Amino acid sequence: MAEVNLRDIEKTFRDNLTVIPDLNLRVREGSFTVLVGPSGCGKSTLLRMIAGLEPVTQGSIEIGGRDVTDVEPSNRDIAMVFQSYALFPHMTVARNIDFGLRLAKTPAAEREAKLMEAARLLNLEDLLDRKPAELSGGQRQRVAIGRAIVHNPGVFLFDEPLSNLDAALRTKTRVELAELHHRLDATMIYVTHDQIEAMTLADCIVVMNAGRIEQVGSPMTLYKRPETRFVASFIGSPRMNLLDGPVAEAYGATTIGIRPEHLDVDRERGEWEGRVRVVENLGADTFAYVESEQLGSLTVRLEGDSTARSGETLYLTPRHEALHAFDREGRRLPEDTWRPDVASAGSA
Template identity: 60%
Template sequence: MSRVELKDLRKSFGGVEVIHGIDLTIEAGEFCVFVGPSGCGKSTLLRMISGLEVQTSGTIEIGGRDVSDSDPSSRGIAMVFQNYALYPHLSVRENIGFGLSLARTPKDEMKRKVDEVAGILQLGDYLDRKPKALSGGQRQRVAIGRAIVRDPEVFLFDEPLSNLDAALRAQMRIELTELHERLGATMIYVTHDQVEAMTMADKIVVLNGGRIEQVGTPMELYERPASPFVAGFIGSPKMNLIEGKVARDMGCEIYGIRPEHLDISETEGLWSGHVRHVERLGADTIVHLEVPEVGPLIARVDGSRTFMPGQEVKANPQREREVRY
């Protein structure tokens, strides 16, 4: 595992700068997630670290080595993509060991390494199968195995779970987190899904328009978002962000309160409104409100509580959990 340092990293396409002077340190052994909306620069940043994209200026250091001008093969990285990129005519064993085969690794050593990785990823029973005989989750594990067997300094993941269904994504999040704990490796992971970021990361880097909005642990970003953008992006459902007179009365330009920190009562509260829509999720219920002068609000309440569209209610923010901008 190795430390990764980015120093004033910039990237331009045709004179248009898309990455604006990124300074970032990812410590050895960290699971760091780049998160942000489409077009924010997260995949471009990852590709520059890998060497697949050449930076316009700035430096990239991996393990204390300046690799800014190095080929991808000499950077000590392994990359896992969204589309698996497996060879359909090769078996699982051959796909995992493909890089070792190119490096002319002795057969007995290659077999030992492939068997070890297959054991870690629970692929031992599938080594003789072709990719077409595997599920989506198994194919992604093969792609991850091909990266692990190279014993890289840094793993790079570019939205590796986006092609999987919801149940498989949840399962693979757990498996990748356990894999990180087992290997103790430095991992950099790109996603647009803030749930993946919150559940997997040691460190989250929130990107917006080619710039870093905030860096921190999942709970730091949840509890102390540095900007309205981060406040609205991290958390599900997203934070209620209120502007105008209500915010000014609160002493700020933008007032924020998370849905789970907005209490609803039939009798008392700061704001009066009515229920627009109710989403019953079992343990939780998401209540969409319309509050005059405030606007639409979302509250997360216990699933045992019952609200009906059109019902008049009071909404009361937990003032110790509010944020102001």
């Protein structure tokens, strides 16, 4: 495993379109770091630059303390797993996994040992003689990962590897990837637009927006203390309620944020009144989508056995300790500038 350092990275294409203006990032050795953001935010371009598949316009890339900015991909001590499996259809699982080792003329005994170790880690021992057409999507992706594992790279790079799988397989493979990271204790950098994948896989999340890093931190740090309005709206499912207008102005902020689970619900009284538009019963949770004349649209998380119904009036009270405030530029406001209880405690 190896640390990755990106220093003053800039990427501009031929038509003078700058997709990454100036970026610095340190990926800790042994971490599972996820680059997440909406389509077009630059995360896949950044991953391709780390891999050496996309040239850097300015700046430098270090892997394991070595400057690899101008080094060929094959000499960067990385292995990459793509969205498409890119398996050879005429080869068995075993031959797909050890293909690179054969090209490198790795001795047969060493090649066999690496193949069997990868198969054991990925539960592929019983599938080694099959062809890709005989495998499920999840099994094919495990073969692609196995092809990367046998090279024992310093850094694994994953470019949206689960996006071709159905929902059930995505969940299953997500768990397998997390287990694999713990077994290998490897440095992994993973790109996705799915914030649920980011929250469940990462020990470090990098939220990107328009080629810039909005925030870097652990999943719960980003969830509990988003530093920008963008992060607040992107991390969390359902998304945070963001409220402008008089309710925000009353706190001295441009925007107030409150997550759906931090709204207490009553049928008789509360700070805010709203009418239920739609109710989604998901078993353990129920989500009510509420329309308020004061605030606009709100999402509220209820107990799974909630009896809330469309058209019903609910009264909502935010848990004030769980409120977030943002200024006109979308930056988080320090609590002591807008929460009276924090300000008074600080001056006591």
